[in-house]
Amino acid sequence: MRSRPFLAGSRLSFVPVMGIIAVVLSGCVGTVAWDRDILAKQAMSLNTHPLITALHDHIYFSKEGSSGGRTTDGGGCGCN
Amino acid sequence: MQLRRSRRGRICRTLGLLTANLFVATGVQAQDSNALPSHDASSADVRGATDDTQTDLGMTRIDGAILFYQEDGGRVRTIEPVLSATFNSTSGDVLSFRFTSDTLTGATPNGAAPWTGFQTFTTPAHAPGKTTTLTGSSGGSTLVTIPGIGTVVRQYTTAPNSIPLDTGFRDQRYAVDLGYSTQWNADTKLSFGGSASIERDYTAITASLGAARDFNHKNTTVSAVLNFEYDLSRPYFGTPSPFTVMNGNPKGAGASKEVYNAVLGVTQVINRRWLAQLNYSIGTTNGYQTDPYRIISVVDPVGAPLQYLYENRPRSRLRQSVYLGNKISIGPTFVDISARYYHDSWGINSITVAAADRVPILSGLYVEPEVRYYRQTSAYFFHDYLLGSQGLPTFASSDSRLGRFSAVTFGAKLGLKVFHTGEVYLQGERYNQSGAAHPPGVPSGLANENFFSGASSTSIIAGYTYAFF
Numbered sequence: 001m002r003s004r005p006f007l008a009g010s011r012l013s014f015v016p017v018m019g020i021i022a023v024v025l026s027g028c029v030g031t032v033a034w035d036r037d038i039l040a041k042q043a044m045s046l047n048t049h050p051l052i053t054a055l056h057d058h059i060y061f062s063k064e065g066s067s068g069g070r071t072t073d074g075g076g077c078g079c080n
Numbered sequence: 081m082q083l084r085r086s087r088r089g090r091i092c093r094t095l096g097l098l099t100a101n102l103f104v105a106t107g108v109q110a111q112d113s114n115a116l117p118s119h120d121a122s123s124a125d126v127r128g129a130t131d132d133t134q135t136d137l138g139m140t141r142i143d144g145a146i147l148f149y150q151e152d153g154g155r156v157r158t159i160e161p162v163l164s165a166t167f168n169s170t171s172g173d174v175l176s177f178r179f180t181s182d183t184l185t186g187a188t189p190n191g192a193a194p195w196t197g198f199q200t201f202t203t204p205a206h207a208p209g210k211t212t213t214l215t216g217s218s219g220g221s222t223l224v225t226i227p228g229i230g231t232v233v234r235q236y237t238t239a240p241n242s243i244p245l246d247t248g249f250r251d252q253r254y255a256v257d258l259g260y261s262t263q264w265n266a267d268t269k270l271s272f273g274g275s276a277s278i279e280r281d282y283t284a285i286t287a288s289l290g291a292a293r294d295f296n297h298k299n300t301t302v303s304a305v306l307n308f309e310y311d312l313s314r315p316y317f318g319t320p321s322p323f324t325v326m327n328g329n330p331k332g333a334g335a336s337k338e339v340y341n342a343v344l345g346v347t348q349v350i351n352r353r354w355l356a357q358l359n360y361s362i363g364t365t366n367g368y369q370t371d372p373y374r375i376i377s378v379v380d381p382v383g384a385p386l387q388y389l390y391e392n393r394p395r396s397r398l399r400q401s402v403y404l405g406n407k408i409s410i411g412p413t414f415v416d417i418s419a420r421y422y423h424d425s426w427g428i429n430s431i432t433v434a435a436a437d438r439v440p441i442l443s444g445l446y447v448e449p450e451v452r453y454y455r456q457t458s459a460y461f462f463h464d465y466l467l468g469s470q471g472l473p474t475f476a477s478s479d480s481r482l483g484r485f486s487a488v489t490f491g492a493k494l495g496l497k498v499f500h501t502g503e504v505y506l507q508g509e510r511y512n513q514s515g516a517a518h519p520p521g522v523p524s525g526l527a528n529e530n531f532f533s534g535a536s537s538t539s540i541i542a543g544y545t546y547a548f549f
Contacts, residue, residue, distance in 0.1 A: 029299065029348060029349070029350055029351070030296055030297065030299030030300070030348075030349050030350075030351070031299065031349055031351055031352045032297070033297065033298070035352050036349075036352070037352075038352055038353050038409045039349060039352065039353075039355060041409075041414075043409075043414040043438055043446075044355060044407050044409060044414060045407070046347070046355065046357055046405055046407055048438075049493075049505060049507075049543070050143070050164070051143055051144075051145040051162050051164060051178075051541075051543055052145065052493070052505070052507055052541055052543070054162065054178075054180075055145065055147045055160060055162065055539075055541055058160075059149065059511070059537075059539065060454075063481060063487075063511075063513070063534075063535050063537075064430070064454060064456065064481060064487065065426075065428045065430065065456050065459065065481050065482050066399070066401070066422035066424070066428055066430040066432075066456060067399075068341065068343075068361050068363065068399065068401055068422075069359060069361055069401040069402070069403035069420040069422065069432075070359065070403050070405065070418070070420070071305075071343065072288060072305050072306075072307035072341045072342075072343050072361070072363075
């Protein structure tokens with residue numbers, strides 16, 4: 001039996017992937033230094049509140065079977 | 081003329097400062113790598129709740145917060161204060177320090193299956209004594225001396241038709257995180273980190289090394305972080321041997337595990353309003369990963385408990401995940417959308433999708449509603465119970481965190497800019513897990529029992545951050 005090609009027959013997966021590729025190929029990615037007024041705002045930071053993020057990561061690590069992704073994930077006990 | 085020249089000079093100086101801020105801020109944001117995070121460009125601007133563009137360059141930032149966490153049904157309660165200090169040099173080097181303390185009390189599922197009658201559990205005692213009620217928010221445990229032997233054990237009894245909870249649970253944890261990042265050259269940043277977490281029965285030590293390099297006029301940042309962790313588990317009563325019968329005898333010595341983890345990431349400025357981050361994470365854990373306090377019921381064909389065995393998990397685990405984060409400015413609001421796909425060698429696959437939108441309300445005040453959805457499949461060795469008529473599997477655990485479930489979080493954050501570089505913030509959320517209460521094929525005597533022991537909780541975080549020269 002032949003294996004199913006990646007994303008074959010999946011329109012929902014195909015559309016966003018092609019969208020990302022289209023954006024990349026269009027040459028529109030990035031901006032010039034003098035056009036970064038919005039990017040420079042604190043609200044555009046990928047992690048605006050590090051302590052809240054750390055506390056939430058601790059809760060989810062303790063209550064769910066998966067962890068990590070955004071940052072490195074360690075071991076820990078998570079026994080409670 | 082003099083007035084005109086003076087005004088022009090002020091404008092030039094202002095533009096120069098703004099341009100410098102933009103270069104610095106964007107560079108730092110694009111390198112929002114995985115070391116101990118700091119407020120990257122987070123001085124407040126009194127003009128608005130979301131317009132601040134100044135950086136912390138040359139400043140020290142103090143950030144303090146406290147978490148109040150309570151699970152439904154008198155289960156785990158946590159109070160967790162956190163304090164961090166970040167020292168930013170004028171050359172871009174950053175030294176950060178974080179101290180965390182948490183106190184856990186309450187009740188937690190012990191892993192046994194529910195039953196129509198009372199169930200009594202016997203474990204080794206923490207300390208010698210006569211009849212003493214231990215800490216517990218929804219009942220108590222009793223220390224008893226077994227006649228003839230003299231061994232002091234702890235016993236607790238759970239009510240019929242309920243998830244058995246161990247109420248004699250209390251823990252205190254202290255953790256310290258250190259991070260240092262330095263600008264190696266104009267495009268490359270190196271980061272070093274370390275942490276230590278100490279509980280009465282558990283110690284974890286980590287060390288990390290990271291590098292991030294800018295490309296494409298600082299529109300693209302490629303980063304890599306390596307992390308090593310060593311954990312030592314020292315259960316109160318020793319480490320039980322897997323699949324041995326739960327009893328009051330002292331157990332074996334402590335056990336350890338090692339964790340190696342790497343995260344490779346790309347942060348990309350998509351356009352003037354859109355910043356994206358794509359990470360691939362891979363980690364391997366080797367060593368003791370069993371929960372020493374958790375048991376699993378062995379039941380007869382009707383479902384009545386025959387005995388309780390200490391659970392047993394594999395000693396190795398390989399974890400991988402792909403994470404996509406986005407920050408997008410839409411009108412006056414800032415949208416945060418992220419997704420993660422996770423897979424591990426224990427058979428757990430999960431997806432996580434989260435979204436938040438920061439909306440300015442008044443000058444200096446904003447609100448940020450948040451929603452998160454999580455769903456996971458079960459580990460291949462997850463069992464609600466074991467049948468006495470069948471042989472033992474190689475591994476088995478009834479921990480709901482290894483079972484199939486989904487979880488939804490609704491929350492909101494309020495932030496108020498104060499004192500030019502400060503912010504008071506308050507965040508609250510409600511977290512609900514849901515799973516199969518009545519798994520198919522259960523023995524007739526357990527048909528009406530609720531097997532799902534997942535948690536639902538409410539948490540509140542209050543904090544204040546401030547930067548100064």
